[in-house]
Amino acid sequence: MASVVGNRARTAIVRSQRITGLSPDVIAELVAEIGPLWHERHQAVLKSRPRRRAVGAGAKHKLVFVDRLLATLVHLRHGVTHDVLACWFAVDRSTITRAIGELRPLLAARGCTVAPGSRLRTLAEVVDYLGASGQTGIIDGTEIRVRRPAAGRKDREKFISGKNKQNAVKSMVVTDADGRLLFCSPVEPASCADITHARQLGLVRLLADGPFVEVLADAGYQGLGAQTGGRVVTPPHRKFKKNAPDWYEEMHERQRKAHSSRRIRVEHGIAHLKNWRALARHHGRREHMTDIIQAVAALLSHQQTATVLDDAHM
Secondary structure, eight states, rough: OOOOSSSHHHHHHOOHHHHHHHOOHHHHHHHHHHHHHHHHHHHHHHSOOOOOOTTTTTTOOOSEEEEEHHHHHHHHHHOOOOOHHHHTTSSSSHHHHHHHHHHHHHHTTTTTEETTTTEOSSSSHHHHHHHHOOOOEEEEEEEEOOOOOOTTTTTTGGBBBTTSSEEEEEEEEEETTTTEEEOOOEEETSSOOHHHHHHTHHHHHHHHHHHOEEEOOOOGGGTHHHTTTTOOOOOOOOSOOOOOOOHHHHHHHHHHHHHHHHHHHHHHHHHHHSSSSSGGGOSGGGHHHHHHHHHHHHHHHHHHHHHHHHHHHH
């Protein structure tokens, strides 16, 4: 029997945004979009190897596509283990692992939704979008704790964060002035500095050669402003390290707070990301972290866009 989870249980999962993090309308759009892609990829795998059975023969899927999608969403939203999901959907653990492994890259490849039918998948597209719309971008790095690499690995120490002294990976997050997600970069080991990561992603070249875009950043990106013609705005430098006049302390604190109040929205965007338990702390393979954070960003941005449209129609 193809269907495992009862229709009433499936309906309850879809209707509860607390379980999946997404509204029923967004889930319906995901089914319509991702379903054909998953089926096409599955058929391509079958055709890529010699067949010993007729087309349509053999065992049928015990987990239909909708249940595969729901299992993946629950895993990303709440960090539910594969064993628990296997018990919930009455299938083997390997079936859940395979389903999540197949859907996670498809979700990650969707990019961040900024409008119906409009998505941003690369940093270059983000810069062009901000330039065309005249909006201000905000960047910041976020770290996600991961398992410590096995003893004896030559690159074991590079995952240790200089900030938190824990094993982690880092991603650069870009939001607009309202905190809506526009981009999450592929992850790097946490020992990589924020400014180094931004340079590796090509942010300096994109801003220097592209349209004029104001990008707000914290002190970890100081130095990019001079390299981008003032497009990256960071907190003001302190001119007095010792014995600063009172008037200067007041002015510097006022400027620092004004800048912080403008870029605080990116912290809100990162907080929404971290509400998905898969990004609170990752216990699986570090190689999957890029797909995980980009999949969550794609889902969250899709829901944010749908919420904005719903509010506009009310």
